[in-house]
Amino acid sequence: MASIITMTLVSVNYFGDAAKIFKTTFEREMVDILRSGQNVTNISDYNERIFQREMIGAMESTPELVVLGSSRAMFIGSHFFEGISFYNSAVNGAAIEDLLGIFEMYRSKEGAPVKFIIGVDPWMFNDNNGQTQWESLSKEYNSLASSIGIPDVDEPNTNNLRQLLSLSYFQSSLKNLPNLLRGEDKMIATDQSNNQANTELIDGMLVYGSSYGDVDEQTVLLRAKEYIQGKVYGLNRFLRLSSEKKLIFETWMNFLKDSGFEVSILLTPYHPLVFEHIRNEYPIVLEVESYVSQLAEKNGFLVFGSYNPNGLGITGNDFFDGMHATPDALFRILSNMESQLLQNTQTHN
């Protein structure tokens, strides 16, 4: 019986493969579709870091403006900025190490971008944020670390065998099995940007599927309540700004400034209900905003937005859930940036 149970566990994990860790060509296939000029939909739970590596690696020419950040910055699209080439390289649950790793991918290409919008999230300065996905980019991170003089990190063990026996992976993969059996787990090339499932556009912007994205304010409010029920994402045991993360961030900011990159910092707001909760339970978040704003000013970088939605004219209507503002909201926050970017572009030309 033990062998039957083990085989069931291994089979479901391998074939269900919730995070596509055994289907190693998934990200490459996404890139092929996007580079052919079409959007790609019906995508979820893949390794976004590997996708960025494949995508940036395949770029024949790099864009002038790049977005780095977490999922909270993924809804910024090229239509925000007319007349400038653009790509959104935000990845979900981004840690500081992700920002540096993806930046390094661009830096190592000929004709690297000159302008970056960097979405900074409060958990990036929490030693206990629980983020480990950035480890997929350790190689790129270490490459930049040695250039700018910060400690490098150990490259992770990429052996996925443990996941074959993982019970939590089993539960996720089991949920994926029905789609697999119906043949509905395949990605789809499309010219549409609005689809039933999540869609990655050719400019790197993410569009939520209609089932998640097209909801009323009540549903958004319910999602916001769920967001603050229990531990808030990335803020668990967040008692002080990590000196290690601050060192990394400050060193990188100095490097960007000294190297002549144009940087705009984006602080994406939280849903009003969530922000009220954060203000009371995690006041350290306000410290993060203050710290990042002061550092940006010191380096001559612009800051757009705030974690506090109230001063920005952002309401509950402007969110998908507790932490993701809509493209319209982000556009309003960044509306001044376009003219400044254009001005700078014209000056450079």
Added chain:
Amino acid sequence: MLFNSLDFAIFLPIVFCCYWFLFNKKLRNQNLFVVIASYTFYCWWDWRFLSLIVISTFADFFLAKTIAKTSNQKKRKGLLWLSLLINLGILGFFKYYDFFLENFVEAFSVLGFEMTSNSLNIILPVGISFYTFQTLSYTIDVYRRKLEPTRDIVSFAAFVSFFPQLVAGPIERAINLLPQFDKPRRFDRALAVDGMRQILWGGFKKVVIADNCAYFVDVFFNNPGEYNGSTLALGALFFAFQIYGDFSGYSDIAIGTSRLFGFNLQKNFAYPYFSRDIAEFWRRWHISLSTWFRDYLYIPLGGSKVSKILKLRNTLIIFVVSGFWHGANWTFIIWGLLNALYFLPLLLLNKNRTYIDVVANNRSLPTIREVVSISVTFFLTTIAWIFFRAEGLTEAISYLNGTFNASLFQVPDFVGKTKALITLAGIIVMLLVEWINRTQAHGLSVVSRVQSPVFRNVIYAMIVLFIMVFGNFGENQFIYFQF
């Protein structure tokens, strides 16, 4: 390493195979291997505190030998006190130093004296409350001449550090466990198979019941002001089953694992939520701790063979000390006091031994009266659990106030109702299974009587599937590890 982890799933078969195939020729070698495996198991948690187990082991081994050799009663008592000082000193420092310091400073500030304190933020070594009590039972029993001291340091070290019960009990008595290290063990297939059943049942209680309840308990207890009375009542109910599933689940895994190696540990839980009064509850909950306090504290204080006033005093002391054993926080002391308040009326009326047999013995269903008694007892213990779980006294009272008001009769209002319903269904399944097995050693004992091996395997497969599909694998620690 947690019992419900991949590390333990790899560790256990390796230890099992080495124990029965490599080291089975000589008893001493087998015991030495148990020591090495147990120390390895402990170091996986925190190697820095292994030294405390070693100190406790050597101190009590030599002290007990000396006590036994000495006929001078004064010297014997002095050596016993030395053992108590070493073990309780270690326990007291690591567990209670900061608590006493903080309360001392606060008491002085209330009197108008400002003091600064440098609390040490001492890390609590895992299992310290369990193994110190275990070694103390040895020296005390040697002192009382109930037990001859062992001459074998290896078997004694194995007794102290035996990995299945090292970090969260049962607290074994030397009289029960130590002789088992002195006798050759033969592999007993029936014992091992039943051990596996008990491990399976313990795993179900831990990852399906306890860890799923834990999600809601954390949410409701961390923000009680955001929920109505009925939701908070549900939170208290979930905690009652979280702590039961967690602790009795761990005990089942510990006892089941021990049986794989040919050892019989004492029962630690006897279906306490089927108790008809609080006295019965305390004969069925954490049996190894309550009997330890009975034999080594209550009886030396005079036990029941004293005047009524002193009997009440002794009982109160036991409950308060038991509460304090659980942690350095006033909430645990209040929890102990509350249980004392529940118990004392029964003691005064000589009704504390009304229910000695199993509920509905020789019947399949309880009577209405039994259902009422069980419900009332469960309600009282759940109220006390609120203090056990809350961060502080203020939070506990706030939780109670939030529960017992008009909103108790509203519909529960929280996100995750489907998950809560599934968890409740799991609790009902557990209660039904344990009701059927209420006269047996553990929740799957009755399966051994199923004649058809196919049907037995179907039952096991269903439980395993239940664990795989509904278990919470978010690596929640066992609650009692913090003691």
